[in-house]
Amino acid sequence: MASQLVESSVAESVLAVAMANGGEFAEIFAEDRRSTSAGLDDGRVEQVTSGRDRGAGIRVVVGETTGYAYTSDLTERGLETAARAAAAAAKGGGNGVKVVALGSPSSHPVNNIDVDPTSVAKARKVELLLEANEAARSVDGAIVQVSAGYSDARREILVANTEGVYATDAQVRTAFRVSVVANGDSGMQTGYESLGHTMGFELFDRHKVADVGLAAANQAITKLRARPAPSGAMPVVIKCGSGGVLFHEACGHGLEADLIAKGASVYRDRVGQLVASPLVTLVDDGTMSGEWGAIGIDDEGNPSQYNVLIQDGVLTDYMWDYLRARKEGHKVSGNGRRQNYTYLPMVRMTNTYVLNGTEDPEAIVRDTPNGVYVAKLGGGSVNTATGDFVFGMTEAYLIENGQITEPLREGNLIGNGPQVLQDIDLLGNDFAMGSPGTCGKDGQGVPVGDGQPTLRVKSLTIGGTAA
Amino acid sequence: MSSLQEIVDRVVGQAKPGEQVEAFASRGGETSIRVYEGEVEHFVSAQSEGIGIRVIREGRTGFAYAGTLDESAIAEVLSEARDNVAFGTPDEWAGLAEPDGVEPVPQVLWSDALEQFPTAKKIDLAKELERLAIAADSRVRVDEADYQDGWGEVAVATTTGIRRAGRENAANVSVGTLAEDGEDTQTGFGFSVGRDPALFDLQKAAREAADRATRLLGAIKPPSKKVTVVLDPYVTAQFLGVISSTLSGEAVIKGRSLFANRLGEVVASPLITLIDDPTNPLAYTATDLDGEGLAARRNMLIESGRLNQFVHSSYSARRAGTASTGNAVRGGYAGGTPGAGCLAMQLAPGTRSQEQLIADVSDGVLIQMVQGLHSGVNPISGDFSTGASGLLIKDGKIGAPVREFTIASTLQRMLLDVVEVGGDIDWLPSRAAGVSLVINDVMMSGE
Incomplete structure (x- = not known):
């Protein structure tokens, strides 16, 4: 990452503002989440959605009380405004400023992301929906409806607090789901199957979306002959x-x-x-x-x-x-x-x-x-x-x-x-x-x-x- | 700071020839206070904003949103939404709502009293509610006492000529209780909602939270058998929430409603008249506009047991060959194309009190709480099975408390098996009003 969501010098001064009323603990949690989702229903790719959510929450603890304020403004000024609101909410006693030096952020990744989903063409993501739809509908003529959803998100977070924690993480999740409706003599039944991992687009090298569609369809078809549960x-x-x-x-x-x-x-x-x-x-x-x-x-x-x-x-x-x-x-x-x-x-x-x-x-x-x-x-x-x-x-x-x-x-x-x-x-x-x-x-x-x-x-x- | 209407108007003004564009922007704030053992446990105060932009070209839809109203971010959202258009499948019915000439029924959705209500008094309300709930019964403890309020303003504009803005605010207090007697622990809750915190009924909220928990102390697991159930108003409201998804015009056109093709037929007991009426100011979710900016209106869904109509957004209506009923439901600025759903349901009430209803039940159970409506209920197949707790009814009298059992039937059967609707309508904080409801032939599963 070339630049941090919140640079250490900014984090230090925002934490100082948060503690100005005499807090015992203050924390900045900053987040930048980019997501893509695509949905298919009734045989059509209905909508591809791009989303961006970015902001920070500031927490100040005094005794048993926690004050919290958040903002979508990640500038130093925006963060300081939130810090003051959180400090006021915690009603500190004015014990002075606690100085904290943060250094460089640490990270503890649990796995590598091979293929960042943001690098994959949206057209490829949409193709997955069509593949799953086709697979599910191929199972039986009784399948009357299929919906499928693709989603990926890259969530970058940064946490800095007055105990010297300064850490970042990039959490990439990719998921796929299929739900189907089958219609038979006893009415309609549904099937649902999903796939989701904390990994990138390599998910679809390891799992076939057609299998997700087949599993959902088979479940619904099986249930058409289901009897009431005991x-x-x-x-x-x-x-x-x-x-x-x-x-x-x-x-x-x-x-x-x-x-x-x-x-x-x-x-x-x-x-x-x-x-x-x-x-x-x-x-x-x-x-x-x-x-x-x-x-x-x-x-x-x-x-x-x-x-x-x-x-x-x-x-x-x-x-x-x-x-x-x-x-x-x-x-x-x-x-x-x-x-x-x-x-x-x-x-x-x-x-x-x-x-x-x-x-x-x-x-x-x-x-x-x-x-x-x-x-x-x-x-x-x-x-x-x-x-x-x-x-x-x-x-x-x-x-x-x-x-x-x-x-x-x-x-x-x-x-x-x-x-x-x-x-x-x-x-x-x-x-x-x-x-x-x-x-x-x-x-x-x-x-x-x-x-x-x-x-x-x-x-x-x-x-x-x-x- | 630009007004929201100016922001969405500017976006729509950038539409290119052949494009339909809709911009929806919102701004809001919240205060959330939790009190525990007489002290503020947390105090959250914040504001948020965002915009969602939908672009339709040649029947293809693209959408993008961002949690900010920063000008450069808005330009990026419009560009992303346009980019996403290329990946949609052409849909001859895709399109934005168009003004239909129906005038909104004005609603009072904003309270200056709430806007000016001092922070210290908000904290006092939560503390007082905690104190009252503990005082209500010596066996009762409180694990959370909350005050929450929020305000929001929205604006929507489209290239089809929709241009609407509005704002609203509301507040609530709630309390969660634990009643303990020896090894036995049971839980309860109570609340009060409205637009003027000075009018909150803290006594009633505390009393209900204590009663709900203490009534269940000593509860046993009941035997398995067919019974008559009396649903508490709070449970009926949740039940209507499940029914509502079968009445969505979108579910109907996509083959996901068990009532598709049944318009005009008898689908419920003749005692059932179900209305969706967001123009009724008593309804918690009363509103003047739907999610597409059309006037919200009164719709008769089931009349004396006969299925009268479904609820529609402009899209589902176009496909069904009818007109929008003003029932577009939007999931905020990040929600994309609005769906079709009920806004403020109510059953036409009967005349008798819950006590009178119970007096006519020979072998049954009063259902006080349900658990797992999201997991054991399938509104497409109609299968209905939920965890429950409540009180046995024997020969018209309330008996032992019961827990750790399920009640099960199908939605189709339950609507037909209704034998009485109570007169005790309660405008609860949900999309449906509550009322006591008596249903025969429900399977109770316990030992």
Whole structure:
């Protein structure tokens, strides 16, 4: 990078302004995001969009209070105006100026970008849409509608704070999605498949968009003969790479230190205790090269980390951001993230996954006389205070006599986090990462990844309509 | 500083022969205050702005946006939007809205009282709400008490002769509660919204937040069986939000609505009359203009159970061979071509209170909260399954609290299975008003 988003001399003087009223901590978060997206629907490339979002947020902390202001004006004058607003919001006591010398920024890239998407012709991006559309429609005459989306973004961030952190990162993400509608005697059904990685256009050397289209189409066609899902509690087998969201909801959010601090998590005061089946080792890993939740630094300037949250069923640690770590005298864990410069950072997951077990995945199904096999999960949500969580099954089948049989219509599954973690009784040896996700918390969305091997939960409640 | 209208007019003035150009610009600000244990936890104060430009030439559409109104950036946005035109597929129906002669119904969307409301009083409101919620019940703690307000102004101009500008502001307070009894923890929330913070009902917000949480203490997982559900007004509003996507003219023309080809047919119980009326000043999302700058208007969607019409933007209307119903929905300056959607839905209310509705239910459940409407509900197939919590109803009386169960049916069945609409209409902060709703034959899935 030839020039920084905010030069060190500017950052130093803006931080001094932010601290002028006697703050204890001040931070500049600057961001420049360029994006391209293209959408196809109903057989037409409807629109190619170019976007640019650029700005900075200034945070000032005094005691328990955080003041925050943001601006799209990255000049020294614009930043100082925001710094004064943030300082006023934190109502400091006028203790004088803290001087900070920043030097040169550090960076901690987790992977190289081979082909910067901004260097690729838009015409090539549009071709991908047409390829996926054609592949999906070729599957069956019952496919009546296809929409496809391409997106790439290059997000350059810079963080400077009064503790001397001065770091930059360039996060390049490329994604592709296809959704289809199939029409049959029983009405319409849908299929959805997506692909997304923290990498450049080389994504499409490794994955074919036609395969994404085929997978979405096959899912919808299969569901045309789906029967209503059962209702009530039963064993559930979740296919590898499709059920990481289970852990994201069942315990991931509950291990975020901000929720712990307010007593709004069922995992409060449980470090060192058995909180899951001893089969479960759960990791949150921002360093996982190329994955959707990978980051070089978090949005507070700290390098991403590999953090073990649960080891052999025992809770080892929570996830931390700057404020919670400072308050508890704990180390930060690289989990301070934000949607963009208009938001305050908070504790967020990155790539959250369960390590391999030892079982043959086919044997897990064979050993389940009756239950449900979930091949694809939709979104989910959790109430961290009660532990109750739901997640949708977008592709699922009955298991009868140890065999996967008929496809099921969509529905939610519901469970209680601590109980479900204990109820994992079989864990496969076929670990895979899942689809790219957007995790929402307190109105902010951030990209996250998840993964797990095939596993069985001995009892989960299926929210179907059949008795 | 140029006015937004001047900015968008200048952009449209640069249209070349054969080009349709639309410019949409906005400016806004927010204050967001969170209080915890009597102290300000965070105070966010900021302003933002941006512009989106759409160019259509020979049926091809290109779009670009930037989060700034800087003149050089605007020139770059126009140039990017033009560049993007080349990659679109020609679409004979592509085009901008044209003035249709319908005059907007004036709405009061701006409050000087809110604009002048002092910062210190905003903080006091959040602190007072936290205090009231804690005082409401000895088992209740508060994990967040918030005050938020925002203002925004927008302007849109097109080469087809649309030229509109407006501004609005609004504020709200909300509180999240935790009720604890031994090992058991349950959660609740309460809020008050409006354009004059001095009129907020903090007592009611605190009472509701405490009640929602404490009512669920001791909740059990219910058995699995078919029941009658009574949806709380707040839940009905969310349910209508799901229904609205089936009534979008865009979903209809693209084959994604389960009600396509059913105009004039009976799709719901005769008790169901569903109206989209953003001209009703009681509606939280009342507005004078839609996302394309056409007058917002009252549209009867379902009349006594019969499907009357869909909602349209100018694009979906052109393809469907009809006129825009003033229902273009735009996702801000970064949103691109507007879609078609409902703006302010309401069910025509019945006459009885929720207590009276419950008195007629022999075996059912009052649904107080739902969880997972984004994951287990598919408005294209109609499959409906959501996590829920609430209170059992036995022989017309409220019974034990229940949680960790789902309710499931299909959207098609649920509309037909409505047996009563309550008289308790509640103008909630959403695109739909709430009202109690009684629905038969819903599968409850628990143990």
